[in-house]
Amino acid sequence: xxxxxxxxxxxxxxxxxxxxxxxxxxxxxxxxxxxxxxxxxxxxxxxxxxxxxxxxxxxxxxxxxxxxxxxxxxxxxxxxxxxxxxxxxxxxxxxxxxxxxxxxxxxxxxxxxxxxxxxxxxxxxxxxxxxxxxx
Amino acid sequence: xxxxxxxxxxxxxxxxxxxxxxxxxxxxxxxxxxxxxxxxxxxxxxxxxxxxxxxxxxxxxxxxxxxxxxxxxxxxxxxxxxxxxxxxxxxxxxxxxxxxxxxxxxxxxxxxxxx
Numbered sequence: 001x002x003x004x005x006x007x008x009x010x011x012x013x014x015x016x017x018x019x020x021x022x023x024x025x026x027x028x029x030x031x032x033x034x035x036x037x038x039x040x041x042x043x044x045x046x047x048x049x050x051x052x053x054x055x056x057x058x059x060x061x062x063x064x065x066x067x068x069x070x071x072x073x074x075x076x077x078x079x080x081x082x083x084x085x086x087x088x089x090x091x092x093x094x095x096x097x098x099x100x101x102x103x104x105x106x107x108x109x110x111x112x113x114x115x116x117x118x119x120x121x122x123x124x125x126x127x128x129x130x131x132x133x134x135x
Numbered sequence: 136x137x138x139x140x141x142x143x144x145x146x147x148x149x150x151x152x153x154x155x156x157x158x159x160x161x162x163x164x165x166x167x168x169x170x171x172x173x174x175x176x177x178x179x180x181x182x183x184x185x186x187x188x189x190x191x192x193x194x195x196x197x198x199x200x201x202x203x204x205x206x207x208x209x210x211x212x213x214x215x216x217x218x219x220x221x222x223x224x225x226x227x228x229x230x231x232x233x234x235x236x237x238x239x240x241x242x243x244x245x246x247x248x249x250x
Contacts, residue, residue: 048195
């Protein structure tokens, strides 16, 4: 009997994939933004449109789609009150990768801020998920 | 960070939250009245537009700031959702929600000091 919840159909695998896609996408967008910052015209820089000149940004787009599709799949089998708190993991993952992979220098003050945000998210994620389910 | 950048951060944030809630509305409408219903199409179209706007605004901000500076601001989105839900559902926010929101806000203030 084929078990729907093993291997690649496992919802926990989808959840992990969704989280990793969100984080990887942010890193790619940052790489693309850095690469194109100098060609942004002063007047239209705020639109971010010049970022489209970078291949990294185009690589990030399918990751957004994948994170969305896997997330929809997750919602079919894992309750939001469990899935949503886990979906906040990028708030820890993205700064760590910014530091480790992109070499951003993060000051003590910024780490403190990131730690407070993560702590706060851990507190509110479950109740927010319960509220959002009824919204 | 300039005031204009801060305003852009907040516009992107609200577009992100509103876009996500509209997509959820569209999916609920599709389950109730099918994919041809205008109750599915309009929230979907508006939601996709808002998320697209957020994508480009975020890209523009990343051209000027560190990722470890810009990304933490998204932590505010859960507070926006909580407040919106409390208003729409006419419900008091629990102590846990308020305490967590205070921690997140304090964290955002610290991060915003480091640009």
